Each structure stands twice: as C-alpha cells, then as structure tokens.
Amino acid sequence: xxxVTQSPRSKVAVTGGKVTLSCHxxxxxxxxxxxxxxxxxxxxxxxxxxxxxxxxxxxxxxxxKASRPSQENFSLILELASLSQTAVYxxxxxxxxxxxxxxxxxxxxLTVL
Amino acid sequence: xxxxxxxxxxxxxxxxxxxxxxxxxxxxxxAYPNLFWYVRYPGEGxxxxxxxxxxxxxxSSRGFEATYNKETTSFHLQKASVQESDSAVYxxxxxxxxxxxxxxxxxxxxxxxx
Numbered sequence: 001x002x003x004v005t006q007s008p009r010s011k012v013a014v015t016g017g018k019v020t021l022s023c024h025x026x027x028x029x030x031x032x033x034x035x036x037x038x039x040x041x042x043x044x045x046x047x048x049x050x051x052x053x054x055x056x057x058x059x060x061x062x063x064x065k066a067s068r069p070s071q072e073n074f075s076l077i078l079e080l081a082s083l084s085q086t087a088v089y090x091x092x093x094x095x096x097x098x099x100x101x102x103x104x105x106x107x108x109x110l111t112v113l
Numbered sequence: 114x115x116x117x118x119x120x121x122x123x124x125x126x127x128x129x130x131x132x133x134x135x136x137x138x139x140x141x142x143x144a145y146p147n148l149f150w151y152v153r154y155p156g157e158g159x160x161x162x163x164x165x166x167x168x169x170x171x172x173s174s175r176g177f178e179a180t181y182n183k184e185t186t187s188f189h190l191q192k193a194s195v196q197e198s199d200s201a202v203y204x205x206x207x208x209x210x211x212x213x214x215x216x217x218x219x220x221x222x223x224x225x226x227x
Contacts, residue, residue, distance in 0.1 A: 042217035
C-alpha cells in the first residue's frame with residue numbers, strides 16, 4: 001500500500017483561483033514536505049512541517065500557504081494561482097531522525113491557465 | 114550552503130551497455146553528509162534507489178552502485194549493463210546528519226535504447 005498519497009493527481013486551475021493540494025501519509029512520520037518541480041530542474045522546497053498544527057517556510061514559500069491539521073495530513077494552498085505556479089508538486093514524509101531518506105507521493109501535475 | 118550538481122540533463126545508452134551518471138556535492142557542514150540516489154519512473158513519485166551514510170563506502174541496489182568519495186566530493190551512479198526498464202529520471206541528493214533538509218540535483222534523464 002502506498003504510504004504517501006496525493007490528491008488530486010492532476011488539476012487545471014484558472015489564474016486568480018484558489019487551489020488546494022492534499023497529502024496523506026501512513027508512515028507515522030513527524031516530518032512532511034511540499035516540493036515543486038519544474039521541467040529540467042530538481043525539487044525545490046516550498047513548506048515543511050515537523051509537527052501537527054505547525055508549518056515552516058522552505059526555500060520558495062511566496063504565493064503558497066501550508067496547513068498541517070494532523071500528523072497524517074499536509075495541504076498546500078495557492079490562494080491566488082498564477083501562471084508561474086504551473087509545475088509538478090510532490091509531497092514527502094520522513095521520520096524525526098536527521099539524515100534519513102524521505103518518502104514521496106506520486107506527484108500532482110498542476111496547470112494554471 | 115549545501116548543493117548537488119548533476120552535469121548531464123540527459124544520458125542516452127544502448128541496452129546492455131554500461132552507464133555512469135555524474136554527481137558532485139558541496140556542503141558547509143563539518144560532518145560528512147548522507148548521500149542518496151533517487152529514481153523517478155514515468156507517472157510515479159521519487160523512490161529511493163540507494164544510499165550511503167559513511168564516506169568511502171559503496172551502496173548498491175538493482176544492479177546500480179555508487180561510491181561515496183569524500184576526496185573528490187563525488188557520488189557517481191554506475192551500472193554495468195542497463196535495461197530498457199531503467200529508463201527514468203535519476204536524482205542525486207544529500208542530507209546532513211543533524212537535520213532533515215534534503216538537497217537535490219537537477220536530475221538526469223536516462224534513455225535506454227533497445
């Protein structure tokens with residue numbers, strides 16, 4: 001069974017609209033992350049969380065909000081979607097021990113028109 | 114800050130031929146970081162291919178191997194004989210021992226020709 005799931009897997013949004021991407025993990029991990037990937041580039045960290053009800057800014061947080069209502073769930077919110085936010089978004093989780101690998105979801109392809 | 118460099122955006126190899134994908138890293142940490150190779154197959158998320166947490170050691174999985182070379186700060190991925198099913202995007206990454214931040218390279222698309 002997939003330990004990190006994302007929904008939706010694909011979405012088309014209009015400029016200025018609100019978009020919510022959801023992530024659910026069954027790994028019992030404390031840390032969760034949101035990344036975006038643009039074609040030909042590596043993953044860039046948007047937001048992360050190390051405990052429920054708390055989120056932290058990553059390297060590119062502008063234009064994004066995050067919500068961690070429980071250990072298992074982590075959402076990424078685009079209040080006013082823009083063309084530049086067209087990308088593939090990955091959620092991941094890891095345990096609290098530093099230096100460990102992360103476990104990724106299958107990704108959400110977001111297209112903003 | 115920390116960074117990972119993969120010099121090739123795409124590598125094309127004929128089936129049964131050998132493969133090398135280059136990766137070098139840079140870190141400001143005094144301690145040696147943990148090094149990883151992740152792979153992303155079409156339509157799927159990233160999954161761990163192999164990892165090495167001790168400098169000088171070699172990791173291997175599914176016929177792939179990579180050696181942690183702290184002198185050259187490299188972690189190249191190699192395979193002696195590739196298959197079509199190895200076609201995917203490969204990402205080199207590092208994580209410091211004392212935190213959970215992961216730094217990825219830009220990825221290398223491997224195309225295996227039949």
